[in-house]
Amino acid sequence: MQKYSGFGLFKHSLNHHEDWQRAWRNPTPKKKYDVIIVGGGGHGLATAYYLAKQFGVTNVAVIEKGYLGGGNTARNTTIVRSNYLWDEAAHLYEHAMKLWEGLSQDLNYNVMFSQRGVLNLGHTLQDMRDIERRVNANRLNGVDGEVLDPKQIKEIVPHMDCSENTRYPIMGASWQPRGGVARHDAVAWGFARGADMHGVDLIQQTEVTDLIIEDGTITGVKTNRYGEIKADRVGCVVAGNSGVLAKMAGFELPLESHPLQALVSEPIKPILDTVVMSNHVHGYVSQSDKGDLVIGAGIDGYNGYGQRGSFPTIEHTVQAIVELFPIFSRVRMNRQWGGIVDTCPDACPIISETPVKNLFFNCGWGTGGFKATPGSGNVFAASLAKGEMHELAKPFSMFRFHNGALIDEHGAAGVAH
Amino acid sequence: MFHIYCPHCGEYREEEEFHAKGQAHIARPLDPEACSDKEWGEYLFFRKNPRGLHHELWVHAAGCRKFFNVTRDTQTYEIKEVYKIGEQPSFVTEE
Amino acid sequence: MTQKNRLQSGGRIDRSKPLTFTYNGKQYKGYQGDTLASAMLANGIDVIGRSFKYSRPRGIIAAGAEEPNAIMQLGATEATQVPNVRATQQELFNGLVSGATNGWPSVDTDVMGVLGKVGGNMMPPGFYYKTFMYPQSMWDTYESIIRKAAGLGRSPLENDPDMYDKVNQHCDVLVVGAGPAGLAAALTAARSGARVIIADEQSEFGGSLLSSKETLNGAPASEWVSFVVDELRGYDDVMMLPRSTVNGYHDHNFLTIHERRTDHIADRAPDGQVRQRMHRVRAKWVVLATGAHERPLVFANNDVPGCMVANAVSTYITRYGVVPGNDLVLMTTNDSGYQAALDWHDAGRRVAAVVDTRKNPSGDRVDAARKRGLNLITGSAVIEVQGSKRVSGVSVAPISADGKSVAGSVTKISADTVASSGGWSPVIHLSCHTGSRPVWNEEVVGFLPGPTVQKQLTAGAINGSYSTSKALAEGQQAALDAIAALGMKAAEVVLPQAVEVNEGQPMTLFHIPHLKSTAKAPKQFVDYQNDVTAAGIELACREGYESIEHVKRYTAMGFGTDQGKLGNINGMAVAASALNKTIPETGTTIFRPNYTPVTFGAIAGRDCGELFDPKRYTAMHKWHVENGAKFEDVGQWKRPWYFPKAGESMQDALNRECKATRESVGILDASTLGKIDIQGKDAREFLGRVYTNAWAKLAVGKCRYGLMCGEDGMVFDDGVTSCLGENHFVMTTTSGGAARVYEWLELYHQTEWPEMEVYFNTVTDHWATMTISGPNSRKLLQELTDYDVSKENLGFMDWREMQVAGVPARVFRISFTGELSFEINVQANYGLHVWEKLFEHGAKYNLTPYGTETMHILRAEKGFIIAGQDTDGSVHPYDLGMGWCVSPNKPFSFIGKRGMAREDCVRPNRKQLVGLKTLDPNVVLPEGAQGVLDPNAPIPMPMVGHITSSYWSANLGRSIAMGFVKGGLDKMGEKVFYPLADGRVIEAEICSPIFLDPKGERQNV
């Protein structure tokens, strides 16, 4: 497989780029795999990549009903951070962060991971208590973090209104310098190319129509295009569709799918270097390399698979952004869109064994999925390779909703990500 | 933005007046003590989350403050009917 | 400077009103009625920007919302800068200041352009995914260069001086677009008595009729437009919105219209006027009459300034009296394109050639071209353009019948303008916004609106019905359909007679072949704004990005501010051809809001600044302001935080307030606490179900503290509820939790226990509540009431009705400070009166106002929790050491009981709330500090819990804290360490959270 580099680009430019190889094959599936991953989004592709590359399981297929990376991977606001409150979540997201830090080189695909830092603003005394609590926990968990005062914030984001005469003056912020953004599509494509390179079959435009379960053990899947495909283990990484697959397997999940909206401005010259998030006024913003202000809105309160939400949610978000950055008032919103986020009651994911043997689920990431992509794929791959859950995944069992051992990250999850 | 008919006020109002309260018809177990952890967990957290027809609970928060049920398609967002607490939906999915 | 391209007559501009404008620092003239684009063209400005990736010179291509290139920076002052204004949609006004958004040092001599030429080949789509990776540490540097090069215009750096607002509208029929179809629809609906809104993005109604020489009923079409507009104006129930773009179509027929009210007058709205307005429309029916955009053809160097869409050329000539060049070559696949050449010729300039890709074109316009003796070259195409900052000539060659290859020798023709027409794309954007997928139509050679659940009708060019007569008829029919569905009676409207134009069959062609392969030929642009070429799309397909979504994302096609209005269909065609598929097999194209970009200020409306969120005030707020209070935001409430005196630090003030209260008497405005009046014979039983403790025996005249949990057993609110009558209670909640608790009670009552006879009414705002607390509080109160408030007559946790300062009051002897306390409630209209009377009498007791911070300290000295500060949704009453507040033996399984019995809730070593005393009494632990048992353990360090509340206690002369510690209730006296970010490690000892008066003697006097 060809290696991507500046030199390679130059070489190909001499030939008018007519000889680039495919980034991944378009194979016909085999009859049987060691592992089938259902779902070719970022998490599924990352799982396949690490299975093949790190855990030596190369007889793997990813079955995707649409196109690769076409779900929430393609619809999020690309923020990466690991400053979660609870130990279990912090460890998982920090595992992801460490993988992010060398991901472009590991994949030989520039995912444009840019550690421009993430600010979480506090506007009330309780916000500041929560920020102190979280930053202290982060530091002791090995996650970078600082608490900043308004003066320090102003230095990092000079164009934000840090004055005292706003409705909810900024009292401080947590600051994770290693946080940042990445290019969302590139993450899916990079993992896809990497997985393919290690022999994984990526089967697109193919829908899993049923799970084959014998005596409480899964043995394969049925598809609309290729009939039955056997597998020793099956991992479902299908976000909003998890409930549908769980139903095929005969169990329910504590998930609800909600619209999560986002929007971008027209591209403007660089004006905002970092990610700014505010749970209190309900909005967050960063500026992409293309110049768009990328803005995340809140989750709509109702269930929805429509990839769109309600307009007042957009209005409230824009109000929050104008409140934080009054100078953006004359900048214009170009486009809005919606994703479908599968949310758990405790705002933490499910990475879990299930009542069916050899069937594993990875879902419920809510608003936190993109930033976890490599970590989620990595621990899920480890679990699928071994047939038992990785240490970091264990707390995220679906059975926690029975015994009550929830990991309540609503505070850290906030509006967004 | 949804346009929702409030069965108590007898007219359509904007979504801004309402709050979505999740899946409808989740009855509190009559004898909670008799529930296992699993059963209680399911009452608390496990939901249908259908793609398609969904029965959900809404409250006319800024209006008459009454709760009521809505049958809505979660994909097209069409509202098929609204009905009062204690009533049954006439639109149901075939299982 | 002269307007060299301006015609002496014709067009809808007003030559008697010359206007001056500035572009890139130079002054030019235009006329009232011009757009910035038409004025620039009139002045012969060719290069209006540089392309984003290759930095190629670019000119104006189109005349409307579809324009990808003419993206300008506007604004005469810093505060009124607007980035990325489309010159084709900006009306000219006197004094308009504009500039190009890209190009350094200027658009004409651009340094990046050189790089673009040299490096362009190094920048195929997705090149950035393939490089800038090594060494890892260099990415930041690479990226900062990429960022600087990207972006179009710039944000203002000063705050916006203008106002925006929103208006909620309701109508029977919303007509989008005021061309022939829209006007026919609006007229029919209006005459039938419907409530109609008709909106159009342009400055005047008429749509395509504004830029055509068509006649209706034998007269210029504009006469019919005036007639309709006049009639519509006469209806009370018709709202006409020019300069108003319907930018979003949301569920249940909710649409947003972005109206620009003053952008055509000046940079800044005239005083008192709103610059832009968002109409939030709920329409019973929507008629989309949004028209169509002409597709340019894709050919080599098709971005050189002077290359334009054919229809735009006509528009500039007929509507603005501007001929944007001297020598025109027209390339077309269809008859409608001919109009540009006819208009050009009729304006007196030279048509160098009409190049028709069809072998044997026929039709009225073709005949007209022949009649004028135009140089008609058929079965051929413009395969390449020459020139860099302006077209200098074209290469024309015969092409094969399928349009896929060059089929003959090349002829060069000199020209300065190339107009192209590849047919039309219906403007289906709005119909996609609610998730409807467009459907490809072979006949129209374009996507048409797909099936939808919205109450939506379409008319005219959006349906691929391009003739005026069809547009009129469909507009009328749409209105009739809506009127019928609304159950109204339709009025008669006689449509005007349009002249039928015979048209020949168009050729389906998007991408003009070249002698060389696409990869080797000069760049053939598909998406101008994002520099996406046909070669780039083919490369993406070759690399395996086969889904149209992949192609779009990999190449960035359609992601510009024009959202691919010109390029998307061409791009799909190129991809389809590369993949050997048909266009519908390749996928579809989905558009999202906004149709064209919308100012953030307009979306925010007036909900910003002072009105961003309500500030809620108590009846005594004015007094607090006058007495120097600092305020804390608690939910939407503004609560006094502390009352500093001159020269005092915050801690000084707190020390003073705390001591005054414990030593004499302090006063707190507690009006913000939620208060819910509960009545009915089942009220008592209801309380027993929603609180964790027992309520069966609470006597009239008594008060009791209660904890409220969710079904998961976790604490979510608390407060004191008092028994006012056997069937009558008043519940208090936290200030922030009032609305939630109220809805919670209603939820259970309405959905679970409707048979219970109980009514809840919120009375939060009705009562002003003031708490006097401290050993002298009784003396003070007694001075203001005839009622005997002695211990014997008004015991701890009693309430009584009495007059205080002449005002009837309910006085509750409850205490959150641990001191003798009285909570006085009076109707809020009299709150300030009573408050001031208390101060009149309280001076001698040094009555001291205190705020939330002192309240927090005083309660922490007593170990009382604050829900939301000492709880976080993950703790149950036993975790808080408040098992005393749970009555597990109540007959009804109260809310929370089962939840707190789950396996994880009863395991040992849960985090429990305890008191913490620092070893050094002068050190105050920061709230949020995390405790560890071994501060020397390696990272990640096992944590045992965090500090929830921590203060300097002036009364105790030391610091106090509350916090969670794993198994803490069984670890009294043990040590916990708090490593802080500044490197300090603070050692503390676990203790009871009741630091002061553990027996409660102070409050029980």
Add this chain to the structure above:
Amino acid sequence: MSDNVVVEEKPVDTVAIMNQLPGADIVGQSPLHHAELDALSKKGVRKGGVHLRENKLQAHLTLRCNPNNTEQLAAVVRVLDVALPLQPLTSVEKGDVSIRWISPDEWLIVVPGEKAFEVETRFREEMEGHHSLVNSSGGSTILELSGDNVVDMLKKSTPIDLHPKEFPVGKVVSTVFAKSSAIIRRTGDKRFELVIRRSFADYIWLWIQDASREFGLVIEA
């Protein structure tokens, strides 16, 4: 201290009501007291598209009862001399009594401020069965809005359809008003009444001033 009201121990009762008004020597301060509308009405503009008057210190009583209980309905007539509006979103007005439908089992009764206790007492005497009457006079105030542009201003503030066909005189709705809420009743062709909550009154006052700016706002005493 004034002792013109004799306070005595009440016998244990099912519900507690009290005369909440002090003697006439103590003047109440309405939620917009601080805005000094009276002074503004004297010195402010006299021409404008929106007119505002605070109808302050009225008695606001929330009645909850069963609309199917004819006994209760009859009791209302005995006390107020007017029947409850049972049709959703309607109101009645007779003499100095006005009643607004709020919810199927809830009505807002407004009578002159000094009559609150009298009405409460009469209800206690007359009405049987499950019901409640809650005095919320201190918690809200009434804004009277009128003028040629009153609808234009309201359309900026509430999503309710105010077209006379949909919103005739007498109709009443509880709805959102900006980021707060209001009970809106049409009292005339170009005349509306808003019942708003005390703590939000200043916000709504600021909002109305801003939303009326382009039309001119006239304050009436």
